[in-house]
Amino acid sequence: DTEVTQTPKHLVMGMTNKKSLKCEQHMGHRAMYWYKQKAKKPPELMFVYSYEKLSINESVPSRFSPECPNSSLLNLHLHALQPEDSALYLCASSPGKTSEQYFGPGTRLTVT
Amino acid sequence: AQSVTQLGSHVSVSEGALVLLRCNYSSSVPPYLFWYVQYPNQGLQLLLKYTTGATLVKGINGFEAEFKKSETSFHLTKPSAHMSDAAEYFCAVSDPSGGYQKVTFGTGTKLQVIP
Numbered sequence: 001d002t003e004v005t006q007t008p009k010h011l012v013m014g015m016t017n018k019k020s021l022k023c024e025q026h027m028g029h030r031a032m033y034w035y036k037q038k039a040k041k042p043p044e045l046m047f048v049y050s051y052e053k054l055s056i057n058e059s060v061p062s063r064f065s066p067e068c069p070n071s072s073l074l075n076l077h078l079h080a081l082q083p084e085d086s087a088l089y090l091c092a093s094s095p096g097k098t099s100e101q102y103f104g105p106g107t108r109l110t111v112t
Numbered sequence: 113a114q115s116v117t118q119l120g121s122h123v124s125v126s127e128g129a130l131v132l133l134r135c136n137y138s139s140s141v142p143p144y145l146f147w148y149v150q151y152p153n154q155g156l157q158l159l160l161k162y163t164t165g166a167t168l169v170k171g172i173n174g175f176e177a178e179f180k181k182s183e184t185s186f187h188l189t190k191p192s193a194h195m196s197d198a199a200e201y202f203c204a205v206s207d208p209s210g211g212y213q214k215v216t217f218g219t220g221t222k223l224q225v226i227p
Contacts, residue, residue, distance in 0.1 A: 004155075006155075031213055033213075040220075041219070041220075042202055042217035042218065042219055042220055043156070043202075043217055045214065045215070048213070048214065056214065088153075090155055090156070092155075092156075094213050096213075099213065100146055100158045100161050101156075101158070101213065101215065102158070103148075103155035103156040103157070104155050105154055105155045106153075106154070106155050108153070
């Protein structure tokens with residue numbers, strides 16, 4: 001299995017809702033990432049997990065809460081989002097510190 | 113801190129023509145460099161990477177890039193464009209001296225292929 005999967009593909013949520021994004025990989029990679037990508041922009045790093053521990057938080061608002069329950073799974077919990085949080089959320093994994101990243105197809109999030 | 117500059121947010125080529133997408137980087141240490149491609153409403157896919165060794169790197173779909181330290185460049189080329197090459201291309205740099213794989217992406221170049 002050489003892919004990163006993300007669910008759901010699309011999500012529409014209100015500003016008072018709580019939802020979660022899920023990312024899964026079975027390549028044995030020990031680093032996992034969350035990115036946010038706005039239209040016509042490059043991905044912006046949000047969080048990095050290394051060996052299931054949060055190693056990087058790029059000053060992301062607390063309404064985004066990451067979780068890494070095990071080495072294959074990465075979640076992003078969403079609460080009280082704003083319309084400007086609407087974007088494509090990408091998950092990626094990497095086999096090591098200095099290796100390329102493998103991206104999932106993303107979750108298209110719309111906050112109404 | 114590292115950075116990446118992609119010259120040209122839009123590039124148009126005719127089908128069968130040479131593709132040249134430009135990328136210049138800035139890094140305080142020898143960098144690791146990547147090119148990724150993104151098709152509409154999809155994630156990014158690695159085209160090729162440079163870490164160490166041979167400076168001419170071959171990737172998937174007929175693409176290649178050459179690391180030129182003296183010019184701090186890592187331009188992406190393909191001899192003959194195909195309609196399926198139309199996509200957004202991102203150059204990226206990572207700092208191998210960091211404790212984690214933090215990648216800085218360029219602003220992207222949208223490639224249009226004209227039939």
